Amino acid sequence: MLDSPHCRLNKSMANQSFLNKSRADKFKLVFSIPPALLKIDSKNDRSTFNINQNAMQFSVYGSVVPAVTVPAIDIRYAGSNLYNSSLAKEPYEPVTINFNIDNDYNNYWVCYKWLDLMHDEKEGVFDASDIAADEDFRQYQTDMTLYGLDEYNKERIKFTYTKAFPTSVGAIEYNYQKETEISSSLTFVFSQLHTELL
Helix, strand or coil: CCCCCCHHHHHHHHHCCCCCCCCCCCCEEECCCCCHHCECCCCCCCCCCCCCCCCEEEEECCCCCCCCCCCEEEEEECCCCCCCCEECCCCCCCCCEECCCCCHHHHHHHHHHHHHHHHHCCCCCCCCCCCCCCHHHHHHCCCCCEEEEEEEEEEEEECCCCEEEEEEECCCEEECCCCCCEEEEEEECCEEEEEECC
16 A cells, blocks of 8 residues: 555655756855954844844845856957957856845845945945954955755755955835835855855
8 A cells, every 4th residue: 555656656746856947045145244344243232333143144036146258269260260268257247136134134234234334324435433454355355155955955056256245235125015025135246256066
């Protein structure tokens, strides 16, 4: 009875086919707070100047992995056109991720304060509160890691964006007529992209 065709069919249906498409919410972005932002960390105070966590994790969707381009060079030879590789990678385009805002707005607040560190909303200068030891780029940059998850939420691929920092935080998207979570977006730039299968 346990090995009937019906039972075997149910067992096979329990495992998702590897041909199934990845779901849109199957990526998570993890990054450490940059050194300068850590200096305003506080776990007991929700004042407008405090960051409450050392690291952030976002469930993200959108165009999360940029195109990787190594262009070709057109070489004219003997009345023909030949192609060789330029052997040089083009600069990466900025990446924009969409994310749902948590109930305490902590993930949005980290993104906002990160931008405010680089250009203070009141003073219009970098690090108006003088919390960075110097103007070392590493004070406001960090490595971001994007994990692609399978249907069982296991990490299957890892993208590491090095020396990343945000260039904009998106509008808060809210619609009272829709039963969806409040969302926003973050656009960031980075120096290198390293990819690893897990």
